[in-house]
Amino acid sequence: MKIEQIKSFDNHKMVLFFNDDKLSLRGFIAIHSIFNKLSLGATRFCEYKSEIDALNDVLKLSKNMTYKCAVSDIKYGGAKAVIIKKEKSYKSIDFLKKYAFFVNSLNGLFKTGADVGIFEEDIKILKKYSKHIIDDYSKNDPSYWTAVGIFYAIKSSLNFVFKNDLFIDKTFAIKGVGKVGFNLLKLILEHKGNVIVSDKNDNLIKKIKKTFPTVKIVDHKNIHKEKVDVYSPCALSNEFTEKNIKDLNCKIICGGANNQLENEVIGELIFKKGIIYVPDYLSNSGGLISVVSTYENKSKKFLLNKIKKIYNKVYNLLNLSIEEGIPTNIILKEKVLDFIENNNKYINI
Numbered sequence: 254m255k256i257e258q259i260k261s262f263d264n265h266k267m268v269l270f271f272n273d274d275k276l277s278l279r280g281f282i283a284i285h286s287i288f289n290k291l292s293l294g295a296t297r298f299c300e301y302k303s304e305i306d307a308l309n310d311v312l313k314l315s316k317n318m319t320y321k322c323a324v325s326d327i328k329y330g331g332a333k334a335v336i337i338k339k340e341k342s343y344k345s346i347d348f349l350k351k352y353a354f355f356v357n358s359l360n361g362l363f364k365t366g367a368d369v370g371i372f373e374e375d376i377k378i379l380k381k382y383s384k385h386i387i388d389d390y391s392k393n394d395p396s397y398w399t400a401v402g403i404f405y406a407i408k409s410s411l412n413f414v415f416k417n418d419l420f421i422d423k424t425f426a427i428k429g430v431g432k433v434g435f436n437l438l439k440l441i442l443e444h445k446g447n448v449i450v451s452d453k454n455d456n457l458i459k460k461i462k463k464t465f466p467t468v469k470i471v472d473h474k475n476i477h478k479e480k481v482d483v484y485s486p487c488a489l490s491n492e493f494t495e496k497n498i499k500d501l502n503c504k505i506i507c508g509g510a511n512n513q514l515e516n517e518v519i520g521e522l523i524f525k526k527g528i529i530y531v532p533d534y535l536s537n538s539g540g541l542i543s544v545v546s547t548y549e550n551k552s553k554k555f556l557l558n559k560i561k562k563i564y565n566k567v568y569n570l571l572n573l574s575i576e577e578g579i580p581t582n583i584i585l586k587e588k589v590l591d592f593i594e595n596n597n598k599y600i601n602i
């Protein structure tokens with residue numbers, strides 16, 4: 254079998270497989286692109302049906318990071334890591350220390366932080382064993398800034414559809430109220446939007462019922478069917494498939510989850526249904542922008558200004574998509590590929 258036959262290979266630069274049987278620690282670090290001697294991407298810890306599924310996920314996620322750097326005008330490459338959660342895997346100090354060791358083996362080519370299943374307390378431990386863990390909660394919480402970016406992307410889409418960008422009297426559905434979804438929920442409530450949520454984790458749902466009694470809770474398998482203005486997926490990859498998009502009942506899709514479309518064709522089908530889709534690597538780019546700002550010691554003002562630019566980028570993209578009759582995911586991909594071909598010099602969004 255040729256490596257290229259792996260579904261999501263897409264000309265990756267490097268893939269590291271790591272394994273420690275005793276600790277039940279196993280996974281991949283994938284580096285899709287290297288720019289300025291660096292590639293960035295957070296670490297995910299979750300269950301997979303098979304190791305090939307985990308490999309395909311990490312490859313798709315690291316390519317997505319290359320695209321995210323491009324739309325954010327960030328001059329680094331894209332990467333990602335996946336740790337496969339098994340029944341016996343437990344994020345003990347030894348487990349995290351060993352993972353830090355694998356990250357260190359790349360000598361700084363790969364810098365990482367927290368994605369799904371990795372939390373602030375894990376990052377604190379990882380930082381003790383690796384200087385390549387670049388989330389720094391004493392400066393910026395990336396998931397908060399991811400939510401701020403999604404907030405501006407939603408605001409812009411509302412303006413595009415309703416000719417005003419207010420959240421009041423509009424309805425939002427958030428699937429997954431983990432680090433990103435919870436911060437987004439708070440922002441929407443602060444702006445007086447009506448929110449429906451779902452999560453697989455019953456403890457999180459209990460917390461929401463207690464903290465925000467006005468929020469409606471629905472079953473996570475059916476939240477995409479809710480009649481809402483904005484549907485915001487903030488859980489895992491492959492949210493939209495040919496089968497489930499038939500049930501969508503929203504005007505706008507704009508969320509935090511990475512790789513929301515199972516494949517490119519789904520973007521066209523969503524477009525044909527007349528639903529506005531904001532590509533995930535644009536809507537959720539606030540997290541990457543915050544990590545890079547922290548890494549480069551930029552001010553909060555710089556960070557917020559850069560995140561606010563998502564508003565105009567989304568608006569321009571939606572305009573272009575309607576004017577040219579081309580789905581947003583296709584237009585944005587073409588712009589990213591042009592940018593890469595031109596040695597990451599200038600992106601016109």
Ligand code: NAD
Binds near residue numbers: 368395
């Ligand atoms: P998290 O682990 O904190 O939260 C994910 C939540 O989704 C969990 O509460 C989990 O129970 C829930 N979930 C999983 N499957 C579900 C399902 N089928 N239905 C309902 N809920 C489900 O992760 P996070 O950091 O909040 O990341 C969420 C998404 O945003 C991921 O796709 C991640 O890659 C993406 N993202 C995160 C960041 C960041 O800064 N953390 C940045 C950019 C993109």
